[in-house]
Amino acid sequence: MKGGGGGKEVPAEGEVSSKQRPKRKCLQWHPLLSKKKALDFSEEEEEEDEEELEKVSLESPEHSSQTPECVAMEDDGEEDSSEQRARRPMNAFLLFCKRHRSLVRQEHPRLDNRGATKILADWWAVLEPSEKQKYTDMAKEYKDAFMKANPGYKWCPATSKPVKSPTHAVSNVRKKTWSVPSNNTKDIPVAKKVPKTDSTPQLNFAMADPTKMGGLSMLLLAGEHALTAREISSSNSQSGVADVAKHTGKSALFQLAEISSCPPQLVEGCKNSECRSAAAPQTEVCGLSQPNSPDLPSSCMQSPLFQLAEISSSDSQVSISEVKQCGQSALFQLAEMCLASEAEKLEALSSQPAMDSSSLCAQDSAPNTTPTMDLPTLTSASSSPTSCKKKKKKPSDVSKGEKSPGSPKKPCKKRSSSSSDLESLTYTIEAVAKGAWGSEEMENTRKRARPSGSPVLQPSTAEKKKTKLKVKKQLRTKEEEEEKGEGEDCKTLEAEGSLLIHEAELKFECKDEADVKVDSTEDSEPHTSTAQQSKSVEPASPLPSKGEERELEAKPVLMQTEEKEIEPKPEACGSRKSERSCKGALYKTLVSEGMLTSLRANVDRGKRGSMRGTMSESEIGWTDESCNFSQPAASNPKKLKKSKSKEEPVPGNLGKLEEEFEKKFNSLPQFSPLTFDKKSTAVTKRKKANVAHPLENPTSNKGPSPSQKKTLFHKIVSKYKNKKEKAGTLDKAVAQPDPTASDTGTAKADSSSASLSTETRKTGDVPVGSQKRKARKSKITHLVRTADGRLSPAEADKVKELTQDQDGKPLTHETLCNTESCSTDPGPAETDSLPAFFSLAALAEVAAMENMHRGQRAVAIAAEGQVKDMAPQTPVLISCADQ
DNA sequence: CAGAATGAAAG
DNA sequence: CTTTCATTCTG
Secondary structure (H helix, E strand, C coil): CEEEEEEEEHHHHHHHHCCCHHHHHHHHHHHCCCCHHHHHHHHHHHCCCCCCCHHHHHHHHHHHHEEECHHHHHHHHHHHHHHHHHCCCCCHHHHHHHHHHHHHHHHCCCCCCHHHHHHHHHHHHHHCCHHHHHHHHHHHHHHHHHHHHCCCCCCCCCCCCCCCHHHHHHHHHHHHHHHCCCHHHHCCCCHHHCCCCCCCCCCCCCCHHHHHHHHHHHHHHHHHHHHHHHHHHHHHCCCCHHHHHHHHHHHHHHHHHHHHCCCCCHHHHHHHHHHHHHHHHHHHHHHHHCCCCCCHHHHHHHHHHHHHHHHHCCCCCCCCHHHHHHHHHHHHHHHHHHCCCHHHHHHHHHHHHHHHHHHHHHCCCCCCCCCHHHHHHHHHHHHHHHCCCCCCCCHHHHHHHHHHHHCCCCCHHHHHCCCHHHHHHHHHHHHHHHHHHHHHHHHHHHHHHHHHHHCCCCHHHHHHHHHHHHHHHHHHHHHHHCCCCCCCCHHHHHHHHHHHHHHHHHHHHHHCCCCCCHHHHHHHHHHHHHHHHHHHCCCCCCHHHHHHHHHHHHCCHHHCHHHHCHHHHHHCCHHHHHHHHHHHHHHHHHHHHHHHHHHHHHHHHHHHHHHHHHHCCHHHHHHHHHHHHHHCCCCHHHHHHHHHHHHHCCCCHHHHHHHHHHHHHHCCCCCHHHHHHHCCCCCCCCCHHHHHCCCCCCCCCHHHHHHHHHHHHHHHHHHHHHHHCCCCCCHHHHHHHCCCCCCHHHHHHHHHHHHHHHHHHCCCCCCCCCCCCCCHHHHHHHHCCCCCCCHHHHHHHHHHHHHHHHHHCCCCHHHHHHHHHHHHHCCCCCHHHHHHHHHHHHHHHCCCCCHHHHHHHHHHHHHHHHHHHHHHHHHHHHHHHHH
């Protein structure tokens, strides 16, 4: 266990199943996002304001300070020594590559990565500006977050580069790189720390994971409450207290996360967790807490976890009761923050986690009936994690089954019996508080917290937020449907955040309206959810999702769209069902999102891995994928399946991190290969049918106007096509952008293109010849932009180049289209017309070029005619093209 | 480990 | 301007 070896082994295992590489990837990937980082990330992204980062920073100190051993395994290394060097954030293109590479690979199974990269580059070039924008934004976000996390990060380490050069170093570094650099903490002075309590309207993605989300959300919510409370209580103490609290809070979460995440290295994980918990909580917490009561809460939280960990690890029974209490208290606190409902969850968490884990592990699980079960289970969970992936259903079943039995002992029972959760909660809380801390201090804190935390107080805030959220939601919805606004990256995040908030709100509402009555179903749900959350740790594999689904029974498969989920929630909130549904929905949402992302990623990978073998299906695969991609949410179910098959990659930790990252990722639009394919070709023939509908929903279109324009463009194209009769060159390009508008057209185009494409380029052509950095994109853009009306020689050259390089690739088309769209409306202003025309002209040129290649000049001419219609100047362009 | 791509940053 | 490095993964 302990040895480092163990740690490594774990990953290997996971990977092994699918591939070696994947593992690495995972690791790398994770590392980047690495939990800590992820946290930061989320925070940043979600709210730029918040500075929860500090928490991280706080955390790190703890770790570093103590538990050298433990640390060593995971974080320490990073934190302490090396972590300095984080991996630089990916740029837009890289993001794009990452996201689409799999697709490319599928398309061209044989192609090696380099080729794939080339293709990707082509695609990238083709991408619409808007599309790119998203990636760019994300990259930027990423970067910003990264920078925040690592204030003093330098892209170029100095030549020597401490970290990376060495292989091992690299691996290590990578893993942790992003993680929270101790430096950061240090660097970033705590300055921020306290700041915000604001609630965080959007929290999001940082917590992508269900667990985290819950935790985070709670944290956030609590944060305010707690802070307030703390402040009050701690008023005497320094502001530092707040920090501490945060710290502790975070650490606790972190620990949980770790534990959960630890799966890969069961033993190690346990150890780590233990170590950490021990180190942090005890030392810090204890120390802090002891001195002043103010911190108690935090300490409590940690302690419980810690204890659990310890217990699990040591098996020693320790004082379970205490633990429970602590856990409860901690949980309770959280719950308070969040709400009673959450409290329940928490309790469940404390107790259930084990269950889940056990169920997950399936191993012995045998959750013992003994009271201690929790602990043991936990242990098992931590240990089993590795194998965790496996089971899906079990968790739910087990959890349910077990729960009832288990409930007896622990607080869990509440849920079953819980006539009124609130009461029970309160009771529990009180009991816990007393038991755990009899001190008045605690009470005070608690009181404060409670009041604040209690529905009454919060609601106001919540409501406000709510409204906001709602608005946002609405907007978002609109956007999605209409696509009106350019999709902001944040959207997703916001959405998530909103979800969280909603959760909170819902909870509040629910409580207010009706106490939480627990129906049998409810019980199961909450538990499950809890379990899941706790599990969150786990990789988000399919299980969770399944569990969620089941839970949601009431609401069958709403999960698909976030929006849907969200909407329902609010409404649902009102009634019990709603409550349930709310929770379920929330969980679902969270999980689904998280899961989705993870799943998706997994799927991709897995697909790739497996798919390769069977490429013949490329079509199908594409379709599916495209669909999935297009609708992330919707795809959940599918993903689950897939993911299940291949989830390996994500152990617990990674899952979380990945999720976060992935989320963002997901938010990024994925273009269906088809779109590109058209251009590139390759499979095409069959696809056409599939292709018909636009794949990319997610991003959907960037702007409304574009779509229209596109339509226009499309029309033109279609005409062009018709004239051409099947030339289809242009078509390819167009397809992607317009989802709805040009379906028919697209389809046709596809078919036509297919024939062409096949002929023209078989593979895609990889050979674009971009070995050097072409700057096509820039050039193109340039070209487009230049709206003098005329092409400057250079431009012309560029154009030629493009055409040649691309072999008549459609790429340009899209770009052009976009530009065109931008300029749009020829009618409006003459000036505008010019640009538009320009783009058209460019298009025409391209087409012409292609045609020429093919020897179909006539077509080109025809095209010209059309273009001409559009813009009088066409002729000139044409002439250029001819040249 | 090289290498294909692009982008961002640093020198 | 040039170099470095981020990601991915085959050969």
